Every structure is written in structure tokens, then in C-alpha cells.
Amino acid sequence: MSGTKLPLTIWFRAMHIMTSTKQGVSAIELGRRLGVSYPTAWYLAKRLRRAMTEREARYLLGGSGPDGAPVVVEADDVYLGGERNQGSGPGGKTRMIAATERYEGGRMGHVAMRTVVGFTSRAVRAFADTCLMPAVRVHTDGLKAFLAFGTPARSHVVTVSGSKRPSRQRTAPFHGLNTAIANLSTALKATHKAIAPQHTSDYLGAFCWTTNRRHNMFGMIPAACRAVATSSILTRRRAYAEIPVLLG
Incomplete structure (x- = not known):
């Protein structure tokens, strides 16, 4: 927030609005609530989403759960x-x-x-290198490109459910993953008419950031402040001129 011309109260209110709802908020609605113009609201939302995305990129899936048991990672296209x-x-x-x-x-x-870019072995390896710990067990469906998840340190298990309708049982394979994907789809469709490709990565990053902090709602604002304070500088000119960021 260095060099901002907006009052800090506007930034804090924007953080509260964007972190207090599961479905997110559009720039138009954010501008109405804050009493600022659409370009200002759009930049505020973009700036906060980028900070959340950069903060979330530091975390790697895997390791141990709260009870110390090894964590299984489930992935899908x-x-x-x-x-x-x-x-x-x-x-x-x-x-x-x-x-x-x-x-x-x-x-x-x-x-x-x-x-x-596409569901290729190269893209899968890039995803694994940036999002997964080296030694973790990965479960996927039978997509051929997902074989690239397997390495000498990382085990890969193929699970074919045999049904197009996901099971609603919590213990069923991919239940949590399907829930997260459904929540993302609902949030985007309920709030936005369309998302430009160059901004999709930040929407995904912000969704993951809020989802991963869903059990600590009172800590959302301090966490958002830390994310913004440690993020890279993003000017309006750079935000408007961005191109899509794709792995692979």
C-alpha cells in the first residue's frame, strides 16, 4: 500500500468485504459499498487478489495432517x-x-x-513442482498426463470411480476436491459475468487463499494485511497490461 492515495480505511474496508463472503464480490459492488469509482474499486480488488495469490504460492500441499498422519493429495483436471x-x-x-x-x-x-496451457505431462510436472511437496502421495483419475505426478520420491495412485456423478459421502475418493471445484464454480458464476484470461490466476489464488483460511475467520484481516505488506508492487498500468499466466 506504499504510495497509495486512498485512505487506509478504504483498504481495510475492502479487505473486510472481500474476505467476509464465500462468493466474493464484483468490482461494481465493491465500489458501491466503498463509495469509490469503478476503476478504483477494480484496482483495489485486483491488488488484493494479487497479494493473496502471491502469499498462497508459498504453500506446498503435502506433509502431515493435524493428527500427524501423512496427507494424501487429490488432483483433477x-x-x-x-x-x-x-x-x-x-x-x-x-x-x-x-x-x-x-x-x-x-x-x-x-x-x-x-x-x-493444456493437460500435458509438462504442465503436470510444472504444477507438481510449484504446488506439491517432493515426497507426497498423489491420487488422480486415469488421465494419461497425470502419470507425470509420479517420481522416485512422489508416489502416484490412479483411482477410477466408474461414475460421472460424484459421491456425496465424505470418505469417497475426490469428495473434498469435487467440493472445492463446485464452490469455485458457484462463486464465479454468482458474482461475475466473465473473467478475462489474464486475470484468472488471481481469481483462483484469492479463492484458494480464503478457502485455506476458512477455519480462522477472525484472522482474515491481519492475514490480508500481511499478504499486502509482503507482496510485489502492482501499479494500475501494469495491472491493465498483464497477459495470462499459464503453467506448461
Whole structure:
């Protein structure tokens, strides 16, 4: 927030608004609540999402759960947004890989999501290098590219559910992962008409940031302050001129 011309009270109110709802808030609605113009509200939201994204990039999925038991990571391929398909293929959709930690009993831990160029072995390795600990057990479906998750240190297990309808049982494979993906889809559709590709990574990062702090609502504002204070400088000119960030 160095060099900002806005009162700090505006920044703190923006942090509260953006972290107190599961579905997020649009720039238009944020501007209405803060009493600022749309460009100012858009930049505030962009700046906060970028800070959350950079902060979240420091965390690697894996390790041990609260009870000390090893954590299993579940991952899947996701098509986000875009137009309705015309024939075959994901026309106009953004490709991303989503992963969640799974604790004993099926409880969901931390979440990580990244946009990718395509579902290739190279993109999967890039996701694993940036989001997963070196020695972790990864569960996926039968997508061929996911074989790249396996390394001498990292084990990879393929689980084929055999059904297109996800199970609602908490102990079922990929239950937490499917829940996180559904929550993301609901949040984006309920709040935004469309998301430009160059900003998708920040929306995903902000969603993961808030989801991973869902059990500590009172600590949201201090955590947001730390994220902004330690983030890189993002001017309005740079924000408007950004290009999509894709792994792979």
C-alpha cells in the first residue's frame, strides 16, 4: 500500500468485504459499498487478489495432517468458464489443475489451483513442482498426463470411480476436491459475468487463499494485511497490461 492515495480505511474496508463472503464480490459492488469509482474499486480488488495469490504460492500441499498422519493429495483436471461447446472440445474454456489435501476421515485440507496451457505431462510436472511437496502421495483419475505426478520420491495412485456423478459421502475418493471445484464454480458464476484470461490466476489464488483460511475467520484481516505488506508492487498500468499466466 506504499504510495497509495486512498485512505487506509478504504483498504481495510475492502479487505473486510472481500474476505467476509464465500462468493466474493464484483468490482461494481465493491465500489458501491466503498463509495469509490469503478476503476478504483477494480484496482483495489485486483491488488488484493494479487497479494493473496502471491502469499498462497508459498504453500506446498503435502506433509502431515493435524493428527500427524501423512496427507494424501487429490488432483483433477478442470475446464473453467467459456462458451457452450459446439461439437467436441472445450471451446473457449480455461484449463486448470486443482488439488486438495485429504486428511484421515476424508476431511479437506489446503487447496491449490493453477491455470495451464493444456493437460500435458509438462504442465503436470510444472504444477507438481510449484504446488506439491517432493515426497507426497498423489491420487488422480486415469488421465494419461497425470502419470507425470509420479517420481522416485512422489508416489502416484490412479483411482477410477466408474461414475460421472460424484459421491456425496465424505470418505469417497475426490469428495473434498469435487467440493472445492463446485464452490469455485458457484462463486464465479454468482458474482461475475466473465473473467478475462489474464486475470484468472488471481481469481483462483484469492479463492484458494480464503478457502485455506476458512477455519480462522477472525484472522482474515491481519492475514490480508500481511499478504499486502509482503507482496510485489502492482501499479494500475501494469495491472491493465498483464497477459495470462499459464503453467506448461
